[in-house]
């Protein structure tokens with residue numbers, strides 16, 4: 001699945017959670033983590049609680065999310081996101097198998113043994 005398809009799928013499942021110009025840009029190995037994160041957020045939040053996601057991306061081997069929510073909602077979402085980020089730190093961005101940080105080009109990426117040299121997350 002590419003990121004365009006992932007975002008379209010997430011918008012269908014969670015129509016109120018993404019800003020109009022939201023962007024999702026993570027390696028295919030992390031797509032399942034994002035799908036699970038959104039499902040967990042929807043189970044946690046009441047329908048009245050507003051969360052608007054503007055961006056989810058991988059930055060130097062770390063899962064990152066830019067979103068807007070109010071006080072208690074933001075804190076609850078932060079807890080779930082921190083768990084997703086910890087999971088991503090252990091998963092190859094290419095394939096989702098167990099991985100560790102590797103230097104790839106100018107930056108750091110999470111890679112399994114097989115994808116150590118892969119440049120395209």
Ligand SMILES: [Zn+2]
Nearest residue numbers: 092095112115
């Ligand atoms: Zn891999």
